[in-house]
Amino acid sequence: MNPTFVTYLEQFLGYPATNLMAAVFFLVAVSILVGVMATIGGLGTYAERKISADIQARIGPNRVGPFGLLQMLADGVKMILKEDIIPSKADKLIFILAPMMAMFGVFATLAVLPFSSGLTLTDLNIGVFYVLGVGSFVGVAIFLGGYASNSKWSMLGGMRGASQIISYEIPVTLSILVAVTMAGGLSFSTLVEAQTGLPHGWYLFHNPFSFIAFFVLFIGALAETNRAPFDLPEAESELVSGYHTEYTGMRFGFFALAEYVEVFVVCGIAAALFLGGYKVPFDLGNGEVLSNALMNIPFLKMVVPMTNGTPIFKLLGSGLGQLLQLGSFFTKTLALYYVVIWIRWTLPRLRVDTLMTLCWKYLTPIALFNLLGAATWMVVFHGKSIYQIIFESGAAQAVGGH
Amino acid sequence: MSLFWYLSVSFVLFFCGIAVMIARKNIIAILLGIELILNAAALNFAAYTRFLNQNLDGHIMSLFIIIIAAAEAAVGLAIVIRFYQIRESIHIDDATQLQH
Amino acid sequence: MFDKLLFFSSFLLTISGAAMVLGSKDLVRACIALLACLFGVAGLYATLNADFLAATQLVVYAGGVVILMLFAIMLTGGSNNAVNRFGINKVPSMGDGKTLAFGILSGAVATLTIFKITKNVFIDYNLQEIPGYSSTVEQIGQLLVTNHVLAFEISSILLLGALIGAAVIARPRKS
Numbered sequence: 001m002n003p004t005f006v007t008y009l010e011q012f013l014g015y016p017a018t019n020l021m022a023a024v025f026f027l028v029a030v031s032i033l034v035g036v037m038a039t040i041g042g043l044g045t046y047a048e049r050k051i052s053a054d055i056q057a058r059i060g061p062n063r064v065g066p067f068g069l070l071q072m073l074a075d076g077v078k079m080i081l082k083e084d085i086i087p088s089k090a091d092k093l094i095f096i097l098a099p100m101m102a103m104f105g106v107f108a109t110l111a112v113l114p115f116s117s118g119l120t121l122t123d124l125n126i127g128v129f130y131v132l133g134v135g136s137f138v139g140v141a142i143f144l145g146g147y148a149s150n151s152k153w154s155m156l157g158g159m160r161g162a163s164q165i166i167s168y169e170i171p172v173t174l175s176i177l178v179a180v181t182m183a184g185g186l187s188f189s190t191l192v193e194a195q196t197g198l199p200h201g202w203y204l205f206h207n208p209f210s211f212i213a214f215f216v217l218f219i220g221a222l223a224e225t226n227r228a229p230f231d232l233p234e235a236e237s238e239l240v241s242g243y244h245t246e247y248t249g250m251r252f253g254f255f256a257l258a259e260y261v262e263v264f265v266v267c268g269i270a271a272a273l274f275l276g277g278y279k280v281p282f283d284l285g286n287g288e289v290l291s292n293a294l295m296n297i298p299f300l301k302m303v304v305p306m307t308n309g310t311p312i313f314k315l316l317g318s319g320l321g322q323l324l325q326l327g328s329f330f331t332k333t334l335a336l337y338y339v340v341i342w343i344r345w346t347l348p349r350l351r352v353d354t355l356m357t358l359c360w361k362y363l364t365p366i367a368l369f370n371l372l373g374a375a376t377w378m379v380v381f382h383g384k385s386i387y388q389i390i391f392e393s394g395a396a397q398a399v400g401g402h
Numbered sequence: 403m404s405l406f407w408y409l410s411v412s413f414v415l416f417f418c419g420i421a422v423m424i425a426r427k428n429i430i431a432i433l434l435g436i437e438l439i440l441n442a443a444a445l446n447f448a449a450y451t452r453f454l455n456q457n458l459d460g461h462i463m464s465l466f467i468i469i470i471a472a473a474e475a476a477v478g479l480a481i482v483i484r485f486y487q488i489r490e491s492i493h494i495d496d497a498t499q500l501q502h
Numbered sequence: 503m504f505d506k507l508l509f510f511s512s513f514l515l516t517i518s519g520a521a522m523v524l525g526s527k528d529l530v531r532a533c534i535a536l537l538a539c540l541f542g543v544a545g546l547y548a549t550l551n552a553d554f555l556a557a558t559q560l561v562v563y564a565g566g567v568v569i570l571m572l573f574a575i576m577l578t579g580g581s582n583n584a585v586n587r588f589g590i591n592k593v594p595s596m597g598d599g600k601t602l603a604f605g606i607l608s609g610a611v612a613t614l615t616i617f618k619i620t621k622n623v624f625i626d627y628n629l630q631e632i633p634g635y636s637s638t639v640e641q642i643g644q645l646l647v648t649n650h651v652l653a654f655e656i657s658s659i660l661l662l663g664a665l666i667g668a669a670v671i672a673r674p675r676k677s
Contacts, residue, residue, distance in 0.1 A: 023504075094534065125637040126557045133544075133560025140537065140564060143572055147530060159576060162569050169565060186639055407509070411516055411546065415539070417613040418520035425524070425605030428595040430574055434523055434536050437567065441543050444555075452550040458641050462650050464555050465642070468562050469657050473664035475567045479574040480668035486578040487674060493595050 029121060037110055037261050042072035044260035044337070051338065052345045082249040090246065091148040098145035099247065099254035105137030106258045109265050114188040116278045116325035117286070127188040128176055131269060132169070135224075138262060139165035142226070142233060142243050145255065149246035157242030160352065161233030165224055167359045172220035174367035178213040178374045179203050179273040182383070192277035197284075197328070204274045206385040209373040214274040216367050218336075221266040223359070225259060228344035232352060267336035268329070275332045278325040291317025408449035415442035429482050429492045433475060440471040505549055512545025524605075527596050529575055537568045554639050 046061065046069065053060025061068035086095055112127040114120045124130050139162050146158015180186055182203060183194040195201050203210045223230040234242030244255045271277060283289055291314045350358070381389060419438030426432055444464040451460030482492055489496050519539025526532040540563040547556035593601060646654050 091528075091530070094530065097534070124553070125639055126553050129554070129557040129561065133557045133564060136561065136565030136569075139569055140572075143569060144530075144534070147572070147576070155576075159573075162573065166565065166569050407513065408546065408550070411513060413613055413617065414517055415520050415543075416616070417609045418524045419609075420612045421524050421602075421605035421609035423605070424608045425597040425601045426595075427593045427597055427601065428529060430571060430578070431529060431532060431596060433571065434532055437536060437563075438520060438523060438539065441540060445543055445546060448547055448550045448552045448555055451552070458638060458645055459649075461552055461555055461638060461642055462645055462653070464552070465558060466653060466657055468555075468558055469661065472562050472566055473661055475570055476668040477664050477671070479570055480672035482574055483577055483672045492578045493592055495592055 026121075029119075033110060033121065034107060037107070037264070038257060040264055041257045041260035042076065044263065045075065045256070046072050047337070048260075048341050048344075051341045055342070055345045076253070079250055079253040084249040084251065085246075087150060087246050089150045091150065094144050094148035095246075096251075098141045098148055099251045099258070101144065102138050102141035102258040103254050105134055105141060106262045106265060108134040108137075109262075112188055113265060113268050114192055114272050114277055115268075115329055116322050117189070117192075118322050119326065120188065123187055123189045125185075125187045128180060128186050128191070128269075128273075131265075132173060132176070135262075135265075136165070136169065138258065141258075145247070146233075146243035149243070151246050153240045153245045154243050157233045157235075157239045157245070160239075161226060161243055164226070164230065164232060164355060164359075167356060168220045168223040168230075168363075171216050171359065171363040171367040172224060174364070174371050175213040175217035175220065176269075176273060177371055178210055181371070181375050182206060182210065182378060188272055188277070192272050192279060195276045195279055197276060197279040197281035199276070200387040201279075201385070202274060202276045205387065207374065207377045207381075208386075209370045209377060210274065212366065213370045213374065214270065216363055216370065217270055217274070220359075220363060221270060222340065222343065223355070225262045225266055227263060227340055229347040229350050230355060231344075231349060232355060235349060237349075263340055264333065264337060267340065268333045270336055271329065271332035275336075276328075277332075278329040280321070280324045280328045284321060284324050286318075286321055288317065290320050293317075405449055405453040408445065408453075412442040412445045412449070415439070415445065427494050429485070429494055429497075430479070432494065433478050433482075436474065436478075437471060440467055440474075443467055444471075508545060509549045512542045512549065515539070515542030516546060517542075529579075529596065530572065533568060533571050533575065536571075537564060540564070540568070552638060554642050 049071070050060045050068070052058075061071040064070040064074045086092055109131045111121045112124050112130055114123075142165070143158045143162035146154040146156070146161065149155075179191060183191045185191065195203055199205060204214050205211065222228075226233050232242075233239075234244065236242075239245070244252050247255060384392075415438050419435045419442060422435030422438065423432050426435065444467040447460040447464045447467070451458065485497065486492050516539050519535045519537075519542055522535035523532050523539060526535055540559060544556045544559040544563075547553075547559060597605070
């Protein structure tokens, strides 16, 4: 079996979970995660407004709650209360199905997203591949949403969205393969554990090819999530609102939420593959260092009875380590999220032909060349990073020189 | 779950594929039927690998079937689009040029 | 228990998807039914300890083939004239009762023939003890570059040929 969240909990709490308890644990973890991610998606809209306001020298939402933080709740209430219109000429079944499919595709990828070494719902041994497979449901959903609305704007938006998503899947997959080649595994735990907490061990700085691969992945991810400057499927100046023109109320909310959560997921994957994921500097994440340090604090020694106190310290250290890992992952992911929003409000939109030119004439050859280069690097330098090569040659000179 | 269940799924897929291929007159719908048949074959390979012998040659075979299905879909749909450009129809009965 | 749950939901999805491909009169809905069916097959692969195959199925079909099919439907969906160029009435493009009956009959004949041929294999094999789950990714990777390297290379040539061929065939020409 793959290591899951439940197996980690068993280790953490120290006694084996029965079948039913494992199921209950799993359900609770899944519902908490989905809730948290939906909140993050909602906060994404808030962040988008605030950052865009900042860039355009406005104030942004500031009426609902402190700093306008509760704006997303107001938006959610508005969306639920709005009339849910299905156009009379629409294909009803597909019209209803499309937003659900988008939500399904995005939230299914959360199953393997490595939030921390413990809080990964399930560590599939085909993790990245699974994400690629399930994530492609979003493309189908956008296409079907455009088709089912029976409107010219929606149709054009849907066609654009689907063609864009399947085109940019190629450079993205090739760039992900660079990281997979270097780590030698498809599961996220393999990919993340092969890196270190400090930047010199990240795959971003491993070799020049992986450095380029990260940027190709990031650009491709922008296009795959339909974010500006690639937001042609919903280009509001040409296509009213693209594939969700005819959607109202909560169905539109599903599409919007799916988009924001997908941006988070994609940023998380980029962070896990190239920016060290949940790794914390100086091995603070695995908890042993922390529990040892806690045991050596004299004040705590006096307070906690030492007769049976060691497991408590271990538990505490392990928990703190997980929290640090969560913090590391969320810091990197949200930093990338900020860059995504920043790009949206800074760059103008591409044309359709330039979009396809960028994908097929630039990104795909670059990604292919990168994959070849990274594989060659792994063979020629025996998998050492640039840092290791410089450091070791320097050390060799220092020892063997004068 | 035994081998029987998987083989029955595969039989149903095969049956539906053949029936779709014969019943439809739309070239794309016929391609849908072909996909069903190829999937039935690939599922059989994976099922026999699991229940009969655990060497993974069956999985490799399924992989190649999936690859061939993808290539076939790409070329088939390209032909459909080209045919539509010439005849403005994707009805299989309009593809009669070779008969004469 | 989870295995059984996964199996039966995938089973239902596959069977109902295939039946809807057969029964649906609308081409786009047939395509979505095909997607559901293929997703169910991916679930069946997952219960068969074929994790890599399941993910490949999702990537290739959900991300590639079905979107390609939908694209082709959108690009060719225009004309629906009921007579061919000789003025003879055509069978409707999604078939009518007669073609459906023929299809089901011929499907039944073909399926029963194959069942007759493979009956011995189907029933007589006594199944051995099934081992537990293990990862197949590494083994498949090794097999692909050792025992099956020729097939691997030939399939890459096939894909390259399909890529170039599809692009050349579908390119619009002025005439």
